[in-house]
Amino acid sequence: MIIRLDMQSELPIYTQLMNQIIEGIASGSLQPGESLPSVRSMASDLGVNLHTVNKTYTLLKQEGFILVHRQKGVVINPEGMPEITAEYEHKLHGQLKPVVAEAICRGMSQDQLLTIIKDMYKQIAHGRKENI
Template sequence: MIIQLDMQSELPIYTQLVNQIIEGIASGRLKPGEPLPSVRSLASDIGINLHTVNKAYTLLKQEGFILVHRQRGVVINPDSMPEITKAYMGKMRGELRPIVAEAISRGMSQEQLLQEMEQIYQEITQTDKEYD
């Protein structure tokens, strides 16, 4: 798992970590049951504080993406991913809405916008298949 952090980003480090791990799951690079590095080792690997990693793991655990197994350590949830709940859909639409609004106000067509999303979808899912 390669983690790329942007220390200048407005996004908190722990959020970037969460995003990258979720993208890892979405892409198939991180498979159910697969172990994640310990907070300490990941923190020292990417040169941040262990508490920052801990916060990211805690959030991922709360949402159900990962779990802490007493014997195997931190692993991608082997049983199931979080569901598409109403709460999630609400959150997702709330995040999407201002992005779409700005695109419209800049004159982007619906087709262009959908194409962008489609391309991102493809980029994420069709990651190098050497991992399968």
């Protein structure tokens, strides 16, 4: 899996890394049970510090996306992904609200916005089943 970091971005490196791993899972390029590089090798590959990768892994572990297997190292959670909890729905609303509000301000119609979401959903989830 190819990971691209933008050192000029306003987003922290550990957040960019976290997002791309989640996108990798969503797209199917990272399968449940598949192992991730060690914090040291990942850090080395990306040219960042060990602790930056470790922070990403710690957060992904806390949310249930990955787990640390004593033999296999860090793996995408083989038991499946975290569920749609009330807490997650609350977080989702908080993330979407300002984005939707700005779209409305700029005169974007509901259909325009839904089309963008549909296209994005299709694009990300495109290669889900055939990669199993």
